[in-house]
Amino acid sequence: MQKSKVYPWYFVLGSVLIYTVLSVVPGIIGIGYSFTDWSAYSPDLHFVGFRNFLEVFSENNDYLRYITNTVWFTIITTIAKTGLGLLFAVALSRNIKWKNFHRGILYLPSILPILVTGLVFTSILNPKTGFLNEFFRAVGLDFLANKWLVDPKLAFGSVMAVDIWRGVGYIMTLLIAGILAIPDIYYEAAAIDGANAWQRF
Incomplete structure (x- = not known):
């Protein structure tokens, strides 16, 4: 009985892993980067809090x-x-x-x-x-x-x-x-x- 309950997970485990690696993890990393001043053109990275979000809704944007x-x-x-x-x-x-x-x-x-x-x-x-x-x-x-x-x-x-x-x-x-x-x-x-x-x- 226990084996029959676990077996169906084998069918979705691969898809879940791929989705996690290609979607969930990059999404979490992207959210983390949104609180920094990181740029693809510079290796420097500093935590800036909500500054990026405030700039998005500023009058000059x-x-x-x-x-x-x-x-x-x-x-x-x-x-x-x-x-x-x-x-x-x-x-x-x-x-x-x-x-x-x-x-x-x-x-x-x-x-x-x-x-x-x-x-x-x-x-x-x-x-x-x-x-x-x-x-x-x-x-x-x-x-x-x-x-x-x-x-x-x-x-x-x-x-x-x-x-x-x-x-x-x-x-x-x-x-x-x-x-x-x-x-x-x-x-x-x-x-x-x-x-x-x-x-x-």
Whole structure:
């Protein structure tokens, strides 16, 4: 009896250890650093108490602008990911060729680590050697080559586009699961009642 109670822990122990090492421990260390003057550019570290928090809410700080940008970022990317995810889910829940392949391609970005995604798109959007600007120059569209991550007018949109690209596949997968869970009898009944495609949707 005792052995049967302990055995299930073997299944979650690895995940718990990985989560603890990669999330919990760095989080605790980050909280500790927030009470110091540590900087990545300097090895010196001194305890400063709540000084960093007071500076965030001081009159000379742009924390309100940061909060506003975060709110807009969340709203826009959530709407975009949900809308595109629904569009892809409806299209790929039908009996079309290569649907599993397309599902996999769209879902792939969501399983990439954030660090990898950041490094890849930092390289792609590099204003001098990035693939995107090099492509525009190669096809004679030099005027479209921009400083995507440097220009304040473009950086916000560029980061949102990357976040949408990374998250839309996950939303699509959830919606496909929901769509496929709906019994066909409801669609058949709606069609018999004369409902059009939009009404059945």
